[in-house]
Amino acid sequence: MGAAVPNAVLAQSTARDTLPIVRTVRIEGNTAFSDTEIKRAIATRASGCKSAFLTPFCLLRIGAFVRTERLDARELRTDVARIRVYYFRRGYRLAQVDTSLVREKDFVDVTFLVDEGPPVILRSLEIRGLEEIADARAIASRIELQEGQPFSEVKLTASRERIERELGNRGYAEAAVLVEALIPSSDTLSAHVILEAVPGPRSRIGDVEISGVSEVDPEDVRRLLTFRSGDLYREDEIVRSQRNLYSMELFDYVDITREPRGPDSTIAVAVHVGEAKMRGMQFGFGLSTTECLQVEAGWTHRNFFGGTRRFELTGVLSNIATAQLARQFPCSQAGVPLSEDELVRGPFNKVTWRLRADFRQPWFLGTENWLHLGLFSERQSLPGIYARVSYGGDVRVTREIARGTALAGTYRAGRDSLEEGSADFLFCANFGVCRPEDIESLSEPRWLSWVGVSFARGRTDAVLDPTSGYRLTLEAEHASRFTGSEWAYYRAQGEFSWYQRLGGRAVLALRLRGGLVRPIGAGIEGVALGVRSEPVTHPLKRQYVGGAYTVRGYGQNLLGPKVLLVPDSTDLPICLPSEVTENNTWVCDPAEAGLSSGQVVPRPVGGENAVVANLEVRVPLGSERWSGVAFVDFGQVWTAKGELEAPEELAWSPGIGIRYRSPVGPLRLDVGYNTGGSERLPVVSQLRKGGRLTIVQLGDEDDNPATLDYDPFGGSGLRGFVNRLQLHFSIGHAF
Template identity: 35%
Template sequence: MPERFPDQRHLSLSCPVTASPIVALLGAVCLLVGISAGTLPAQDDELERPEVLKLVFEGVDKANKGELQRSIATEESHCKNLLAKPFCLFTKWKIFYDRHYLEETEFRRDVLRIRVFYWKRGYREAEVDTVVQRGDKGVRITFKIDEGRPTRVSSIVVRRAGDVLTNREVGNLMRIRAGEPLDLFALDSSKVLLRDRLFERGYADGDVIVDTVVVDDSLKTAAIQMTVLPKWRTTVGKITIKGDSNISERTIRNSLVLKEGRVYRRSDLLQSQRNLYESNLFRQATIVIPPKGDSTKEIEVSVREAPLREMRTSGGFNTVDFIQLEQRFTRYNFLGGARRLDLRGVVGNILAPQLNGALIFKNVTRSLTPSEEDVFLRPTWSASADFTQPWFRDPRNSIGLSIFGHRRSAPDIFIDRGYGLSATFTRLMAYRAPASLNYRFEVTKVEAGDVYYCQNFGVCELNTIGALRRSQHLSPLSLSVFTDRTNDLFYPTSGYILRGDAEHASAFTLSDFRYNRVFGEANKYWAVGKRGAIATRLRSGFVRALESTSLAVGEADDPRGSILHPRKRFYAGGSQSVRGFGENQLGPRVLTVDPSRLKDDDLEGPECTDATIIDGSCNPNAADLPSSEFQPRPTGGTSLLEGSVEYRFPLWDKIGGAVFVDAAVVGEGSTTLVKGTGAITPGFGFRYYSSAGAIRVDLGFRPKLTEDLPVVTQIIREDGEIEIRALDARRRYSPVDATGGFLSEVTNRLALHLSIGQAF
C-alpha cells in the first residue's frame, strides 16, 4: 500500500551552487528568473505533494513498458529533451526539467488502470502492488506486477452470410487467433479489417458482429463466435461540392475517384480525399456521407481553400557537397484545372575551397592536380521549371513537362553540364505505387580529366579526347515502377519497398550516347522487440553501350564498346551504399602517378624511362614505391550487385544505434560480377530521430583490399604536347598502406559518414 505523507508546507528553489563559473552563472540566472517569475510563492498543491523522482515497473514481461507507462497518470520528473540533458546534470530549472508530483488520488486509480490494461490484453488475473520509498527530495515509486496466467482463445467461429468473403480471406484478416491470449484490441482490429474489406467490395453498410465470447474461468479459455453480414451493395449517388470559390467545381470533381453511379468503395473514398489534400489547393477537405441505411450514397464534399502561392528557402550540408542552398516557388492552380508550376534553383559547393578537407568535411580533391582542383571546387547548380497537370483524363493519371539546366560534379570523377526538357506520364497503379513513362532530351557536356577518357573510353589521344568533351545528346526513354508498403515514411519497422527502372537510348530517341540500362532495388523491414528493426536491402543493375555510340559521339574506333555517359555507370561506396568506403570508391578504378616518381633513380629494380613509359612497358611495381604515391580515381562499372543488413535498436529517448554489414560487387565491361571488384564492410552508427528524419553518424570498417589496378601517367611529346599513357603492367595496390605504422593503418581502414535520413 502507498505510504501517506504528513502535511508539510515548505518553500524551496533548486539552483546549482558550485565553484565552476559557468554553473555559478546558471545558478544566478536560475535565482533571478525564479524570483521574477514568481516561483518563490509556490503553489500550495506543489508544496503539499512530494516530487516523483523515479518510477519503476517490476514483473512486466508480456506487455510493452512504454505503453503501460503511458496508460497511467503518475509520471516521474525528467529532463525535457536530449539537448537539455547536459544542463540537467547541474540544474533542475524548469526550462530544462519537467517536475512531476505525486497525486495520491490518481496514484490509487493507477492501480486500477494497470489491471484494466492487462485485462483488455487477456491477462484477467493480473495483480498490482505498490511500494513508495520516501527521501528528502521526493519519492521513488515501484509498481510490482504479477501478470498471472492469460485467458487463451480456445476456438473462433466466423459465420458468413453470402460469399462476399472467402474463408481464406477471413482467416488472413483475423488478428486474434486460437491459442493466443484474449486480446480485446486484436478482436476489435479483426472486426474493423473485416468491415473494411466488405466496404472495399462495395458493401459499405456491411457489419461484423461479435455474437458471444464465452469465458471459462476455471480453464482460462474463451470461445468466440462472430457473424459477417454484407447486407446490400452500395453505389455512389449525387455528389455535392461546398466551399469552393477560386477553385472551380469541375477541378474538384476531376480530383475525385468517386463517380456518380459507380460502386461505392473504401479505396475510392480514401484516394479521393488524398487527391484533394495532395493538390495543396485546400487547407481542409472532408467527404461526408449521411448515415443512411440506403444502397445509394449521397456524398457531400466540403473544402476550405488554401493560398495559391508558396515560396520556400532551405539549406543543408554534407561532408562531400559542402553547403547547399535551395529556393523554390510554387504556383498552385496555374491556369486553372489544378495545374501546378514549380520553379526551383539549387546552389552547392558553397565555401568548398575553404571547407575542403577541414573539420568534418572530406578532401574531395586529394588525387587531383592543382589545376583540376579549382574546377571541382567551383559552385554547382541546378535550375528547373516544372509544369504538372494532375488528374489527366482520370484521377489516377498525371502528366508533367519540365525544362532544366545544371552543373553537377561527382567528386574526383567528372563534371556534368547539361540542359534540356522532359515529359512524363504517371499512373497511380495502387496506393503508393506509381508507374511512370519518361522521355528526357538533354544536351550534355562531360568535363573530366584525360585519365577518365583514357581508361573508360580507351582513348588516350588528346585530340580525340577533345572531341568526346564536346556537347552530346543524352536522350533516354525510361519506364519506372515503385511500390512502398512500409508502415512509416521515416522510420519503417515492417513492410517493403520495391523499385525498378529500365532505360533505352538510341538513334530512335535522338541520343548520341546509346545504351540499355536496367536497375532494381528491394528493401524489407522486420520489427524486433518493442522499438527495434532489421532492415535489408538488395539492389542490382547493368548497363550496356550500343555499338553505334562511337560514331555518334565522334570516336570511330571503339573496339571495347565501352563509351557510356558517366552518369549511367554504376558506383558503390558512400553513406547510402557500402559505408566502409568513401563516396564512389568501391568499384573499377584507375591509378594515376607522377611520371617523375616512376623514373626515380633511387628506386629498387628496373628503372622506368621515357621510352618505356611511351611504349607502355614501364613496370609500376617497384619494391620501394609506396601505394601512397598512386592516386585512385573511380571510373564506374557496367554491372552492380549490392546488399546491406542493418539492425536498428533504441538506446535512450530519441537516440538509437545501429550495426550493419554492407557488401557490393561492381563489374566492368564484359566482366562478370564474379570477377568484379567487391568488398564486405561491417560497421556501427548512431541516430538521432528528429521529426525531419534520422540524423545519422556511421563508422564503416573496410578490409585490407588489395587489387591489381591499371596505371595511367603522362608524357610530354617532342612537339611539347602532353599525352596520356596507360601502362601495360598493373599495380598491386592497397588503399590501406602499412608504411605509416599501426595507427595509420587502423585509421585508413575507417570511413566516417554524417548524413540526414536512413541509409535505406
C-alpha cells in the first residue's frame, strides 16, 4: 500500500524547482569586515561542488555531486536584515544594505551592496569595582573593548564575560559585571561605557560529590580533579578537571557543576560522569608521499585492573604498495626507484611494520607522575639510507611540573640490526668502512640502549590546528656500556614553535629546530674493523633534513651530505672491475668515464649537526574547512668536522600549499621550490663479487674519493623550473 503525497507539497516542490539557480554571491562596499565573515552571517549561498574531492565529477556536470542553491526571495530579504544587524552589533549603526540581481537564463548572480557609513566610536571606558583586587590592571588589559575603536556590542559582551571569568579564577565564584552604555542624542557617533564589577565574597571548594560511575572507582575520578576541598575556587580548574576526565577516554559525558554558596563561603561541587566502554578496538588507514599506503589497528583496555590503568596493543603496516609505486605518485618519496637492481631496492621497498604493547600507570609515586612500560618489535626504513629491525622494551616516567609543562625520563633497551645491503652507502661514504666483512659486522644484531631526559611545554589553543601560543621541547640522550649499549653516543635536540593570529582567521606560524649527535670513542664497542675509520654513529641517530616536515623544496632527507650511486656499473665502461683496492676503492674517474647527472641517484647519508627554520602564513580559502599556506623553509645538515660559517650556506625553499580540515587532522598538500644549484659529490657504485653486490667508492689508488658535479634540475627554462618543484601529501601540519 502506498502513501499519497499531498498536492500542496508537490506544488511547493515544483514551484521551488522553477526558481533561478544562484551562480555567484558577492559582497561589495565592505572594508571593515571580509567577504568570508559576512557570508557566514547569511543564508544565500552560491551553487557549487559538494566537496573539493568531487571536483572532477562536478566538471563533468554529474548532478549527484553538485550542490544546487536556488534563490529564495524571502531569505534574500532576511539576509539584507542579517547583514545590517551584523554591522549594527559591531558599531556600524548607520550601515545600509541593498541587493543587485543579474539574471541569465536559469542562473542568477547575487550581489549585496554595502554602505558601511561611519562607525560609533567608543570615547570613554571606565572599569569600576576592582579596587580591592591585587592585579586589577592586568584584568583590565585583557578585555577586547578598547577606547578609540568602533563600539561593538559583541566585544562588550566578551569583555563583561572576561572580567567575570578572571574574577572567578581568583575565588570570586559569584562575581558579576553590570554594564552601563550611553550614546548621547547630541553625538550619536560616540559611546561611553562603564563596567561595574561586583566581586562578592571569595569562596573555597567544599564537598565534592562523584556520581555516575560503576566500573571506575570514585576515588580515581577524584584524583583526576585538579582541585580539592578547601582550595580557593577557580573557574579554570573546573574546566581543566573536565578536560582531564575526558582525556582519559574513560567517560563519554562529564559535567561539573557548583552548588550555590553556603553560609560559610564554601561551594559544593558535583561531578557527574557517564562511563564509556572500557574496552575497544580501533582501525585506520592513511596515504602519504613518504610511506605510501598505511594501515593500523589497535585494542585498548582503559581501566586495566582498575585504577584507570591503561593497556593497549597496536600494530601498524606501512610502505604498502611501494614495491609497485616507488617514486611514483602518490608514493613519490617512498622506497627507491624500480629501475635499480633488486638487491638494492629490496630493503627499502618492502613493507615496514611496528608492533607495540603499552601499559600506563597514573599517580606513580605521586599524583603528578605517570609510569609507562612498553614492549616493541619493528621494521623501519629510510629510503636509500638504512633498513633496520629492532625489538626490545622501554620505561618512561613523566611528571607534570606545571600546567602544560612536563619533564620525562626514559630508558630504552633494544636489539637492533641493519638489513643486508641497506646501509652500505652510509658506512662507506661517511666513515670509510667499505669492506663487505666490516659492513656486515656493523649491521649484525647489537644492543642499542639509551637513557634520555626531555622537557616539553605547550601553550597553544589547539593540539591539531593551533592559531595562537607556543610549544617548546628539549631532549637529551646518552648511550654507552653504562646503559647496556654496544653503540655509544650522546645526542641533543630542541624545537620551538610559535603561532599568532594576524587578523580574521589568518595565522602566522614559526618554527626553529636544531640537533646534534656525537659518537663516544669509536662509536661502537667490541668491533674490530679491518681498516682505520672515523668514529661510527648508528644510522638511526644521525641527523637528516629534507621532506614534508622540514625543508619542503627537497626530497625526503635529501638536504645535506649525500653520495651519488651509479646503479649500473656498465655506465663506467673505461673502468676495470679488477682495479679495486684493499679498502674497496674502485680506481675510476667518473668525469673521464663520461658519467652524467642523469646516470646517478643521490643517496642521503645524514650528518652530525642539523638546523631547520620554517615560516608559514595560513589563510582561509572561503570556508572553515579549506585554507591556503605560503611558506619559506630554511635548513642544513653538516658533519662534526664541518662548519656552518655564514647564513648563505643555509638552503632555503619557498612554496605554497592547501589544507583541508578533516576529523583526523589537516590533510596537507604542499609544493616546495628547490633554490639550490649543482653540487660536487662523492660517487659510489656496486660490483658483483661472488654472487653478491658489493659497495665500492670511486677514487684513486691512494683511496682518495672521486667526485662529480651533480645537477638534477636539467638546466633553466620551464623544464628546469618543473624539476625544482617537490610535491608532498600528508596528514597534519608541518609543525
